[in-house]
Amino acid sequence: MLHKKTQGAYYNQAHNRRSGYSHYIKGFSLILSGYLLACLDVKPLVFETARELVNSKQHPRPVGDVRWYPCPDINNPKIECGNIVVPLDYFDPSAGTATIALGKYRADPSVRRGSIFLNPGGPGGPGVRLATQAGPYLVATRLGPYYDLIGFDPRGIGQTVPSAACFKSLAEMDEFYRNTEMDEFYRNTVFELGYAQPPNTTASSYAADALVAQQRAFDDIVAQQRQALVLFETQAKLCTKNMPNGGAALNYMGTASVVRDIAFMTDVFDGKGAKINYWGGSYGSILGATLFNMMADRMGKGMIEAIANPADWVDKHSHEWMDGWIQDADEAYRWFLNSCAKAGEAGCALAKGNISAEAIEQKVGRFIDQLYAAPMPSINTIVPAYLTSGTVRTKLYDAMEAPYRWPTFARDLEDAIGGNPAPLLNKILPDPSRDRFDHANLARYAVTCIDSLPFNKSDPSTFPTPEHLARRIVARVNSTSKYFGGSPGLTDIDGGCQFWPVDGVERYAGPWNRTLANPVMVISSSVDP
Numbered sequence: 001m002l003h004k005k006t007q008g009a010y011y012n013q014a015h016n017r018r019s020g021y022s023h024y025i026k027g028f029s030l031i032l033s034g035y036l037l038a039c040l041d042v043k044p045l046v047f048e049t050a051r052e053l054v055n056s057k058q059h060p061r062p063v064g065d066v067r068w069y070p071c072p073d074i075n076n077p078k079i080e081c082g083n084i085v086v087p088l089d090y091f092d093p094s095a096g097t098a099t100i101a102l103g104k105y106r107a108d109p110s111v112r113r114g115s116i117f118l119n120p121g122g123p124g125g126p127g128v129r130l131a132t133q134a135g136p137y138l139v140a141t142r143l144g145p146y147y148d149l150i151g152f153d154p155r156g157i158g159q160t161v162p163s164a165a166c167f168k169s170l171a172e173m174d175e176f177y178r179n180t181e182m183d184e185f186y187r188n189t190v191f192e193l194g195y196a197q198p199p200n201t202t203a204s205s206y207a208a209d210a211l212v213a214q215q216r217a218f219d220d221i222v223a224q225q226r227q228a229l230v231l232f233e234t235q236a237k238l239c240t241k242n243m244p245n246g247g248a249a250l251n252y253m254g255t256a257s258v259v260r261d262i263a264f265m266t267d268v269f270d271g272k273g274a275k276i277n278y279w280g281g282s283y284g285s286i287l288g289a290t291l292f293n294m295m296a297d298r299m300g301k302g303m304i305e306a307i308a309n310p311a312d313w314v315d316k317h318s319h320e321w322m323d324g325w326i327q328d329a330d331e332a333y334r335w336f337l338n339s340c341a342k343a344g345e346a347g348c349a350l351a352k353g354n355i356s357a358e359a360i361e362q363k364v365g366r367f368i369d370q371l372y373a374a375p376m377p378s379i380n381t382i383v384p385a386y387l388t389s390g391t392v393r394t395k396l397y398d399a400m401e402a403p404y405r406w407p408t409f410a411r412d413l414e415d416a417i418g419g420n421p422a423p424l425l426n427k428i429l430p431d432p433s434r435d436r437f438d439h440a441n442l443a444r445y446a447v448t449c450i451d452s453l454p455f456n457k458s459d460p461s462t463f464p465t466p467e468h469l470a471r472r473i474v475a476r477v478n479s480t481s482k483y484f485g486g487s488p489g490l491t492d493i494d495g496g497c498q499f500w501p502v503d504g505v506e507r508y509a510g511p512w513n514r515t516l517a518n519p520v521m522v523i524s525s526s527v528d529p
Helices: 024-028 034-039 049-058 128-143 170-178 208-242 248-252 255-270 283-294 310-315 329-347 357-373 389-401 403-417 422-426 443-451 466-479
Strands: 066-069 079-087 097-105 114-119 147-152 276-281 299-305 376-378 385-387 521-523
Touching: 066 097, 079 128, 079 255, 097 128, 097 255, 114 128, 114 255, 114 283, 128 147, 147 255, 208 466, 248 443, 255 276, 255 283, 255 443, 276 283, 283 299, 283 310, 329 357, 329 389, 329 403, 357 389, 357 403, 385 422, 389 403, 403 422
Parallel strands: 114 147, 114 276, 276 299, 299 521
Antiparallel strands: 066 079, 079 097, 097 147, 376 385
């Protein structure tokens, strides 16, 4: 369902239901080889978008204007970077324009059939790199020379303007996430370290000592959730304070607006009313499902993978999504444990001594519990740091989402168990050379807080309390995932949308069963957690 201003624009809907991490590429792990993913450049591509934004204030560009230029540091005539001017609001021209950053791997002009739009996931994953760096591989091994591969940074993300730049600077964001006292040494918020799952979260005994331990575990979870809520609220206030017009541009960063951008770009690149071709993974499957249903009669070729449930995405609050996402996490973890044991020490470092899967599970579990009681310090890292149970649990889940990472992660985790956490920490700590556009914005929140089930912001009594969130986590540990149920953020921290300063101008909430002009392919890994 759409916001009331969109009724009848593309098709009829009944009523408006709106009341008011470097790791994004993992969604394509099924199709892109681990070698390719490992080699994708994570350094920023410096485009002309910022310069053109300044010039556009003096010489406004018309909607639909496209500019292509050579990509920095890429010497391949088939690869181009660029941008396109699109309406900020497709139903209100007075709202202004957005400038979408583009990357293209060009088709062979003699056999060109159109464009395929790519999305790597997130939300927050910049798509430009997917086309410019993975394009040659995709053409050579999967797609052939028939289509322009168009990667784009969706609204609020990467080089696209406007962005969700809620912090004045990268340094301000670094300082905020390290801790609430702004101490430059300790990084001790749940956003930095991950949520810690106490060892006594599960209800294994009703003896007095066990009940006391369980109450302490619950109290610890409450404390973590209390801190998270304060961080969410502070972030939202920063957006209101630091972005122009109180963050008004955030209204235009939802998935439905991105769908309209894809349709608009197809019209420009392939002709008015041309069929839309799309390939996306992880959050890209949400974007794809929304595209397929909003633009059902225009769909050409489509494929989505690493599937997330689009109905849950819009029918639930974002802090509730993890309930469904980790339903198979424990089963996937056991698969990795068995595979590790089968590979032996030579193929999986955690199987040192060629121990069994059960022994590996016990070793990792003991280590995580030890870290919960006493984090492990390290001075031989990028900056002095310490390893926590929440961090290990999060990276363990992350490795399962992208199996090509497992051998390296297993080696780093075995080193940490042996007393050397530096290799693992060095892959987690902020890299001074990282892309500031990925780091210095809140693009994920800009999307999820428009797409997810809205809160009644006029009634704070309806907001989830730390105790409510803690009870939900304990229930998830006992009923869904004993390994990962207590780490609600894992690789993506969601929640806090009750504090978000805008509700968005458009939100799609179904239906999800529209008849498409052409069938699409849906695939997923057999061990996707």
